[in-house]
Structure formats: C-alpha cells, structure tokens
Amino acid sequence: MSEVFKVTSRQAGKFIVIAVEGYINNLAGEKVLDEFNRRTAEGYRHFVLNLEKTQLVNSIGVSILIEMIEKTQEFNGSLAFCSLLPIIAKTFKIMGLTQYARVYETEAEAIAG
C-alpha cells in the first residue's frame, strides 16, 4: 500500500524550487535526493523545498533532507524550506534542522530570501 508521491522542480531566479507531494519516507526521500542531485549536477546551488502538499516526514525522510543540507554546505549553497504544516515544522525543530536551514511561510518569501 503506497500513497501518491510526486516530486517536481522548477527554476526561480537563482533558486531551484523542489515541490514534494505525499509522505516522505525512505524511498520518497531518495526520490527528492535524486532530483536535488540532478539539479546540482546542472550547476544549481540554491534550493527551496516546498512541502505544502506533504503531510508527514518520518525520521528516515528527515535524515535524507539532512544529507541535502550537508551537500549545500559543502558547495556554499543554500537549502530553505517553505509552507510547512505545524507537525513538520515541529519535527524539523526537534531534529535540529532549523539551525541549519531557514524556514519560510511561503515560497515567495523563500525565493525573496
């Protein structure tokens, strides 16, 4: 039994916005990481992860997001999150992600930096 999971990306100025739909577990997290890696291979360094249509991220999914944060740190890029449900914002706070990645209310705010 799998829920619908979708990941898409688009360019917005210097940013790549990765939009994720569905529950982020290990396999879904790997798909997000694949998209991130594909875009970094194209030369992009600044990312916004829009989680407006994501209801839950489990701890394995978060560990994959941490891997993405580490990679952006290696190449002096950035990764920000936007449009988080309260449960996801709380999860990120508990797991310490908010110390290393900015969180914005909306995608427009994230792109404006």
Next chain:
Amino acid sequence: MSANAPKRFELEIPIAHDRELEATKIAEQVAEEMQFGPDCVAEIKLALIEGIINAFEHSGSAMQKVLVEFAIHDEELEVVVQDFGQGFDASSKPAAARPLQKRGYGRRLMESLMDEVKYFTSPQGTRLVMKKRRPKRA
C-alpha cells in the same frame, strides 16, 4: 484511572514498506473521534509511524508482523506497538543530538510528540506504550 473500561482496537501490520500507513489511518479516525485537534492527530500519527518503523528496523523479529493497539480511555488515548523481536536495553537513553546527526531520532521524536512513552522489553519482544492526553473540553 479511567472510570469506564477503555474501548480497544487491535490490528496486525505486516513488516513491509509503507504498511505503517495502515495504522495511521485508524489512528486518525480514533483521535478525531476523541476530539483531538488536527495538530495533535498529526503528532499521534507520526509517533506511531516512528514506533512501527523502529520495530520494523530494529526488533530483529523472525515474525514478519507487529501488533498495534489503540485504547480509548476517558482522559487519554493509549497507542501500543508490540513486536516479537529480541528486545533491547530500554534504560539507555537516546544520545544527545549532534549537529546534523542522521539517525537515531525515532525515540526522541516519540518522546517529544506524546505525553508519555514507555517500553516493556524482554528477549521475547518489546511493547511500546505511548499516551496522549485528551484535550480539555471547553
């Protein structure tokens, strides 16, 4: 202590990818019936997911299933995840989080999201008992 006998539900979850979501659908129904708000419902669902995937990943169970129970008490919802693995040392607290640590957050998440988390563990398996207090009625 509950004045009334709790209403109980039990389901068996096969150890397989994404099967934890079956339990979260029941958790959602039960929690909404108990008038938990949407944020609390999401917290219960995530704590349950973490309990189940911990059992999937770490129990070392030869039986390819875990049992999930819900008990509706007057004042709280009790959620139980029972595995049939080898048990573990429940007295060892999860290590303090290191910067950008990648794993080992499941227990920390459950303890942060629920009001009470207890383990009853033996070489025959582990029973994780989590409780969330019912919201006060206005």
